Amino acid sequence: MTVKTPGTPASKVDRTPASTPASKIDRTPVSTPGGPRAKEEKIVVTVRLRPLNKREQLAKDQVAWECLDDNTIVYKPPPQERSVQPAPFTFDKVFGPASVTEAVYEEGVKNVALSSLMGINATIFAYGQTSSGKTYTMRGITEKAVIDIYNHIINTPERDFTIKISGLEIYNENVRDLLNSESGRSLKLLDDPEKGTVVEKLVEETASNDQHLRHLISICEAQRQVGETALNDNSSRSHQIIRLTIESTLRENSDCVRSFVASLVRKEQNTFSENPCFNFTSGLTSVNANDVQNFVDLAGSERASQSLADGARLREGCHINLSLMTLTTVIRKLSSGKRSGHIPYRDSKLTRILQHSLGGNARTAIICTLSPALSHFEQSRNTLFFATRAKEVTNNARVNMVVSDKQLVKHLQKEVARLEAELRTPDPLREKELKIQQVN
Numbered sequence: 311m312t313v314k315t316p317g318t319p320a321s322k323v324d325r326t327p328a329s330t331p332a333s334k335i336d337r338t339p340v341s342t343p344g345g346p347r348a349k350e351e352k353i354v355v356t357v358r359l360r361p362l363n364k365r366e367q368l369a370k371d372q373v374a375w376e377c378l379d380d381n382t383i384v385y386k387p388p389p390q391e392r393s394v395q396p397a398p399f400t401f402d403k404v405f406g407p408a409s410v411t412e413a414v415y416e417e418g419v420k421n422v423a424l425s426s427l428m429g430i431n432a433t434i435f436a437y438g439q440t441s442s443g444k445t446y447t448m449r450g451i452t453e454k455a456v457i458d459i460y461n462h463i464i465n466t467p468e469r470d471f472t473i474k475i476s477g478l479e480i481y482n483e484n485v486r487d488l489l490n491s492e493s494g495r496s497l498k499l500l501d502d503p504e505k506g507t508v509v510e511k512l513v514e515e516t517a518s519n520d521q522h523l524r525h526l527i528s529i530c531e532a533q534r535q536v537g538e539t540a541l542n543d544n545s546s547r548s549h550q551i552i553r554l555t556i557e558s559t560l561r562e563n564s565d566c567v568r569s570f571v572a573s574l575v576r577k578e579q580n581t582f583s584e585n586p587c588f589n590f591t592s593g594l595t596s597v598n599a600n601d602v603q604n605f606v607d608l609a610g611s612e613r614a615s616q617s618l619a620d621g622a623r624l625r626e627g628c629h630i631n632l633s634l635m636t637l638t639t640v641i642r643k644l645s646s647g648k649r650s651g652h653i654p655y656r657d658s659k660l661t662r663i664l665q666h667s668l669g670g671n672a673r674t675a676i677i678c679t680l681s682p683a684l685s686h687f688e689q690s691r692n693t694l695f696f697a698t699r700a701k702e703v704t705n706n707a708r709v710n711m712v713v714s715d716k717q718l719v720k721h722l723q724k725e726v727a728r729l730e731a732e733l734r735t736p737d738p739l740r741e742k743e744l745k746i747q748q749v750n
């Protein structure tokens with residue numbers, strides 16, 4: 311079988327602005343949630359190159375990409391094109407074909423995932439062409455995050471936690487509830503002045519424990535639209551968003567509450583950041599926290615000529631490509647640095663729902679997945695262009711963090727006032743208890 315050579319001639323390869331200029335790459339490691347603000351990345355961009363799959367091996371396809379180090383990936387042209395040295399692409403982290411999902415989680419996205427336990431909404435999404443490994447990666451990532459969430463619960467006895475889950479898919483530009491798929495209805499998107507875009511009547515279930523949460527996630531995955539294409543036997547035909555809401559409340563008798571009350575007396579901002587319970591970047595500052603973690607498994611971009619799609623598959627492919635194009639436009643505009651320009655979030659349901667993750671104050675990790683095959687060179691290169699753009703959103707978006715701090719201070723002041731009022735209100739039950747203790 312003949313191997314298709316990439317559509318771009320070698321002469322063109324080196325002229326394209328393939329790599330992110332070194333000056334634009336912030337190589338600072340992703341900071342630990344709660345760590346110094348200045349080091350925080352807004353969008354963490356990682357790339358995962360999978361091994362050649364069976365289909366590609368049978369077709370005697372060649373490996374066209376090479377990971378030079380933990381941050382760099384480069385096109386490896388076939389011998390006849392080797393006269394030109396392609397420019398490398400550089401990202402926060404690059405994972406080669408031998409990498410396991412655990413490493414992608416630990417070294418790539420864990421810090422972003424854990425932000426949601428520290429008061430910053432977090433979104434992790436996988437982007438890449440069909441069959442490049444998005445679902446494979448996101449399943450593992452979600453599982454690792456579930457383990458970390460429940461470990462955090464065990465290690466935080468001073469708080470009561472409630473974990474809620476909702477799941478939706480965007481299929482042919484209709485929003486479907488994955489936890490209530492029987493209704494078959496397309497759900498409406500509404501604009502909420504505080505929360506942004508909300509999905510009307512989306513079912514939210516409370517997980518009673520980690521096993522129950524895994525079960526609910528598996529229901530979402532089972533309900534998702536999947537179909538066979540020439541490139542993937544189990545191709546996801548929709549964008550899937552699983553949202554975990556982590557609610558927590560300080561237990562009344564915890565040391566943290568006592569410390570919180572003590573610091574109220576001083577009411578100085580600095581005292582909050584000195585106290586581990588009230589770190590500025592931490593959701594633990596508040597008596598009640600309500601944080602969100604989104605896991606987004608996008609449908610893959612595809613070429614009808616490669617996926618051999620027709621009929622329903624072709625229609626799905628058109629919707630998928632269209633919404634991914636809008637996502638690319640949004641990322642391009644966000645990265646252009648023109649903060650005042652129109653960003654077309656409303657042009658697709660995907661970008662409307664993700665608006666706050668892309669341009670707001672959330673932390674976001676994007677895992678861009680690639681096939682190493684030479685026959686997919688163009689698609690892989692487009693994915694890397696997208697990743698490069700996404701990385702450039704960082705610096706512009708950081709400005710928003712300042713706003714976020716101000717909002718946090720306001721929120722804190724409100725909490726302080728509420729707690730003070732609560733402390734002033736006599737609690738008859740507590741007084742009765744104290745009297746009994748005194749008598750005893």
Ligand SMILES: Nc1ncnc2c1ncn2[C@@H]1O[C@H](COP(=O)(O)OP(=O)(O)OP(=O)(O)O)[C@@H](O)[C@H]1O
Binds near residue numbers: 438442608
């Ligand atoms: N890193 C990897 N290592 C080994 N196998 C992988 C890896 N990534 C993906 N695969 C395998 O490749 C196939 C395609 O992966 P997957 O379904 O995750 O792709 P996808 O990007 O989600 O595709 P689509 O957009 O069509 O849904 C699967 O059989 C999966 O098990």
